[in-house]
Amino acid sequence: MSAPAPAEKGYQPLLVVIDPAARRSDGESVRIAKDVLCARSCGSVKICLPDGPEEFARALQRRGSRRPVVVGDDRALLRAVSVLHRERELASSVLSLIPVGTLNQLAQALGVPSGTVAAASAVLDGEARQLDLLVDDSDGVVLGDLRIPALPAAAHGPDPWWAPPLRTCQSLVRTLVRPSPAASPGPSRLRVEVDGVTLVDLDQPVEDVSVATSRGGFARIEVRPTSVGAAAPALRARARSVTVSGPDFRYRADALTAGPVRTRTWTVRAGAWALTLPR
Structure with a gap:
């Protein structure tokens, strides 16, 4: 007997990985997603409830022939893509996402329906779309875009937007040290190279650098x-790779902040991953 055609996704067994943050933030939407998938899927549905990132990764690694469906927000999607990329199984996988949680800007930008029922229906009735990916020289991935902002305010100024949630420690320090007046963010001195050509050098301070995947295997810088x-007019370019270097800098990629680093290169991988989206 021949195997079902790839288009018959409704007959493919599913592995539904429900992110713990989704269960905590909106248990009702999680229940609706499970009900729709179990009621309408023609194949078997296995539900996985990982307690943390390690179990989340193990569930994906042991999925076998099941198609992975992530129930969670942008961070859960990024975690799933990162796991499959590290396992070198991203190109052979088709991911599906049902957005549940508070951080879903990336999912919306990618075209995933925001409603739980509509997103679950797209898992079963949609089609796989090949999407580009940014991969950096530390094997990190970027699904949407990344930004390198100006340097944050001075240490005793207001908390920068990338600061971790260390409110308790900060409150203790502020009771012992009288803060100076808030300083304004200052410019960064960075060298930005696109496909080996310098777009801006260290002698030109910059306020912001943004990189996003574009069409045709290029990044938009x-x-x-x-x-x-x-x-001053913005400098724009399209390239397959971009390298940023200079004094220590942080950057925000999708929903996460990384750094500080002194140099980082991002390269576009055309059609590197697939996401199920409405037809």
Whole structure:
């Protein structure tokens, strides 16, 4: 007997991995997602309830022939792609996502329905779309875009947007040290190279660097130089790789903040992963 055609996704067994944060934040949406998948899927559905990132990764690694369905927010999707990328199984997998949680901007930008029933229906009735990926030189992945902002305010100024949730420790320090007036964020001095060509060098302070995947296996790069008086025009380029170097800098990739680093290279992998989206 021949195997079902790839288009008959409804007959393919599913592994539904429910992120613990989704269960905590919106248990009712999780229940609805399970009910829709179990009621409408023509194949078997295995539900996995990992307690943390390690169990989440093990569930994906042991999925066998089951198609992975992630129930969670942007961070859960990024975790799933990262696991499959590290296992070198991303190219042979088709991921599905049912957004549940508070951080779903990336899912919406990718075209995943925001409603639980609509997203679960897309898992069964949708089609796989090949998407580009940014991979850095530490084997990290970026699904949407990344930003390198200006340097944060001075240590005693307001908390920068990338600061970890250390409110208790910060409160203790502030009772012992009188903070100085808040300082404004300052410009960064970075070298930005696109496909080996320097777009901006260390002698030109910049306020912001953004990188995002574009069509056709290219990244879209935009650098905003620091303006004095009249606004300086943004520098834009399309390239297959971008390298940023200079003094220690942090960057925000998708929903996560990384660094500090002194140099990092991101390379576009065209059609590196597949996500089920509505037809």
